[in-house]
Amino acid sequence: MTDLDAPGRPTQRSQAKADRRAALLDAAAGLFADRGYNGVSIEDLGSAVGVSGPAVYRHFASKQAVLAALLVGVSESLLDGGTTVEQDSGDPAGALRALIAFHVDFALGAPDTIRVQDRDLEALPEEDQREVRRLQRRYVELWTRVLGALHPSLAPDELRVRVQATFGLINSTPHSTRVGSSHVADAEVRPVLERMAWAALTSR
Structure with missing residues (x-):
């Protein structure tokens, strides 16, 4: 068979x-x-x-292999998904809004993975750490390219700072959506994150 x-x-x-x-x-x-x-x-x-x-x-093969599959896999999914979003969007503004929505979907859907990434990346073998970082750099470059097309006057370093800061904002959801023992509903969090991300990326 x-x-x-x-x-x-x-x-x-x-x-x-x-x-x-x-x-x-x-x-x-x-x-x-x-x-x-x-x-x-x-x-x-x-x-x-x-x-x-x-x-x-x-x-x-091992517990480390589980961690590698989790973190390398999510980095691959973000890059693949972001690439599709960019290709399917007709203009830079539309692409940026779609990327924001895509990443907010990820953050709201995979808060545990974000926490693991933040805390346990160093537990991976060095080769897997390098692969995760390589994929993440390409994801940042994708966002930077889209933002640069929308605001060509911004310097490359500023584009990267804005993108990285936006990731920090959106990826804070495993912590920021918890208020005491309560959990803020995703439907309430999503529009707030999307508005704040757009403002952070495009402010003059």
Whole structure:
């Protein structure tokens, strides 16, 4: 039996494997965010998705490999998604608004991953750290290119500062959307973040 029962169509077995891998990554994001990378064991990861610790090794070679898949994967997704947004937009202003909406979607949908990135990137092997940073630089360059097309008078250094500051603003959501024991609804947070990001990027 192969992994495809028709061209481009996964078998039930391969789909189940992909689903389990995705579930492990989702569980890892939550556990690493709550306890820190060093506070989570392979057994904890397996238990979170209803399998034994050793069964995790069918999907990942090590706990570090789980962390690498999580952080490299999200950096790849941001770059790929941002590239699509840029290509599908008709003008710089529209592209910038679409990039802001895209990144706000990410921040609201993956707050645990943001927390893991902030705290546990150094737990990755150096090669994986370099790959994450390489992908992130390309993502920053994409935003800088779009902003520069909208405001060609701004110097490259200022463009990068504005973009990085905007990421800091949007990526603060794992902390800024929590008020005491309450959580501000995404529907209330989104328009505020989008307005503030636009202002930060385009102010004179």
